[in-house]
Amino acid sequence: MTWLLWRQHRAQMAIVAALLAVFAVPVVVTGRNLTAALNACSHSSCGGLFTHYDAIVTAVNLTVAVPLIFGIFWGVSVIGRELEAGTAALAWSQSVTRRHWVRVKLLWLFGSTLAASSTLSALVTWWSNTRNVVQESRFAGLPFDLQNLSPVGFSMFSAALGLAAGIAWRRVLPAVATTIVGFVGVRMIVELVFRPSYLAPLTRYVSMTAPPEGPPGSLVQDTELTLRGHLVSGKVRIPDTCTPSKAFNDCMDRLGYRVRITYQPAGRYWTFQWIEFGIFAALSVVLVAVSVVLLRRRDV
Amino acid sequence: MSTAAIVTEGLGKRFGSKWALRDCSLAVPTGRVCGLVGANGAGKTTLLRLLAGLSRPTSGRAEVGGQVPRDDIQFLREVGYLAQEIPLYRRWSAADHLRMGAAMNPRWDDGWARERLQGLRIPLEQRVGTMSGGQRAQVGLVLALAKQPSVLLLDEPVAALDPLARREFLSTLAEAVADQGTTVVLSSHLVTDLERVCDHLVVLADSRTVLADDLDDVLATHRLLVGPRRDTTAIERDHVVLREERTHRQLSLWVRLRGPLVDPNWDVQELGLEEIMLAYLSLREPAPAGSRPVEVTA
Numbered sequence: 001m002t003w004l005l006w007r008q009h010r011a012q013m014a015i016v017a018a019l020l021a022v023f024a025v026p027v028v029v030t031g032r033n034l035t036a037a038l039n040a041c042s043h044s045s046c047g048g049l050f051t052h053y054d055a056i057v058t059a060v061n062l063t064v065a066v067p068l069i070f071g072i073f074w075g076v077s078v079i080g081r082e083l084e085a086g087t088a089a090l091a092w093s094q095s096v097t098r099r100h101w102v103r104v105k106l107l108w109l110f111g112s113t114l115a116a117s118s119t120l121s122a123l124v125t126w127w128s129n130t131r132n133v134v135q136e137s138r139f140a141g142l143p144f145d146l147q148n149l150s151p152v153g154f155s156m157f158s159a160a161l162g163l164a165a166g167i168a169w170r171r172v173l174p175a176v177a178t179t180i181v182g183f184v185g186v187r188m189i190v191e192l193v194f195r196p197s198y199l200a201p202l203t204r205y206v207s208m209t210a211p212p213e214g215p216p217g218s219l220v221q222d223t224e225l226t227l228r229g230h231l232v233s234g235k236v237r238i239p240d241t242c243t244p245s246k247a248f249n250d251c252m253d254r255l256g257y258r259v260r261i262t263y264q265p266a267g268r269y270w271t272f273q274w275i276e277f278g279i280f281a282a283l284s285v286v287l288v289a290v291s292v293v294l295l296r297r298r299d300v
Numbered sequence: 301m302s303t304a305a306i307v308t309e310g311l312g313k314r315f316g317s318k319w320a321l322r323d324c325s326l327a328v329p330t331g332r333v334c335g336l337v338g339a340n341g342a343g344k345t346t347l348l349r350l351l352a353g354l355s356r357p358t359s360g361r362a363e364v365g366g367q368v369p370r371d372d373i374q375f376l377r378e379v380g381y382l383a384q385e386i387p388l389y390r391r392w393s394a395a396d397h398l399r400m401g402a403a404m405n406p407r408w409d410d411g412w413a414r415e416r417l418q419g420l421r422i423p424l425e426q427r428v429g430t431m432s433g434g435q436r437a438q439v440g441l442v443l444a445l446a447k448q449p450s451v452l453l454l455d456e457p458v459a460a461l462d463p464l465a466r467r468e469f470l471s472t473l474a475e476a477v478a479d480q481g482t483t484v485v486l487s488s489h490l491v492t493d494l495e496r497v498c499d500h501l502v503v504l505a506d507s508r509t510v511l512a513d514d515l516d517d518v519l520a521t522h523r524l525l526v527g528p529r530r531d532t533t534a535i536e537r538d539h540v541v542l543r544e545e546r547t548h549r550q551l552s553l554w555v556r557l558r559g560p561l562v563d564p565n566w567d568v569q570e571l572g573l574e575e576i577m578l579a580y581l582s583l584r585e586p587a588p589a590g591s592r593p594v595e596v597t598a
Contacts, residue, residue, distance in 0.1 A: 001403070003399065003403045004400055004403060004404065007396060007399075085387060085390075086385050086387035087387045087388070089354060089381070089383045089387055090383075090387045090388065090389075091404075092354065092376075093376075093381040093382075093444070094376070094400070094404035094405050095373050095404060095405045095406055095447065096373075096376070096404045097371050097376065098371045
């Protein structure tokens, strides 16, 4: 069946390889310039490192949408399109069993998705070295999604979702719609609801005179105003003694107001990466199992 | 059982609450070309898909080439199937399809396939999506035959073809099966095609088999009896009456004779295949021996 796979999917694989190559060029060029600039800059000038790099920064940020592409272009079409076009019946009328056909197709889907998404992730992670230091830490929202294991996990999930949708609907268009809605929905829920609570966060108290940041490289989840250890909620009555002026923060500080920062320390980055990757990997496995069962039970 | 390439017993398939095929029992002897006839929705496609192993029966059983249809290589290599819409990869050439067949079938006669397509003047390197319906049907047929199956199942393969393309398709089929001794089941609406190529006949009506017999026998035993109105109990007892038409003076009976006709007062006419099929297709119940006729008052 290797010839069949190659003949069917060679155009798709060539396009993705070409896109990766095209994307790699500006990434590598700007990445090297940025690394050199970072080594050369002093503390004060480092902040302006990215001023002329808007285009590449936007391009890198846009790769957050790439995992969805594996689902709607590869996941849905690998079996779903064959069911819609009736060519699955052609393949199954040859002397290859349905089981074998499905197994080989799955191998192609996840093997190619893994290869392509890992390559992209490697490029983006390498490029982001400078940005992790100068701008947002890699633990924060979008950078977390773009680097290391996360995009690979998302891509595999997206491919599995497309696969299942294609088999369930047996038509490409509704399968694509389901994949988009499902992918965006699950990603949002996991990122906004579950990610903050993978591990119990730490807290620290920071004076009102200092910037309300966590330690370097951490993920800040909350900043709240406290007075003597208790949360100040609702309207804050500004004491009469503190006037709105330059010394306002000093005044509040003397009265005992502090900023409580809830955060995940930088050392937990990889734990979080593995946990989230594990969640999406488990979802993918479930979806593949559902797909195989559906295909076996349905007559097509 | 050993001489029949295809045997089914009480085969049935239900989708939800609707039976697409019910209580189908037939036996197709080896080496026959069997025509499968029925109105749209009678269950022809369902039956063929059950025999090909693409679908699993809700009730009953089937044996094709001596094996129960299932998903393994032993079965798949012996059975060829061509679906109604002739599914092919539109962007592939005929040569690509042949290469796929060679890669995916243990038994594959590539030389024969190429020769056949070239003989039909079908370009091997042209995209299948740009070919005419007749050419696509020929490519599909050649693909199904090149793996040298012992049983070949064709679902209305000539329905969308012009008369010339139909004739070419059927002659390709007839030649190939004569050489290889393949058993063929071919579903169709068109009686002329069936007469040309088939030697066995199965008729489905209302998702049931109403007739399964050699074509020669069918033509030899079905007759139209015309005569003055009279009592028909004797006829109904000795033979199978499929259909009745009464005017106030005359009575016409479509009959399957089960022995010699003793009453000399009937005018006996031979029936063409189309007439016979129409009589069966209008039955609302299965017609085992001694069924009740459907009355049509003219």
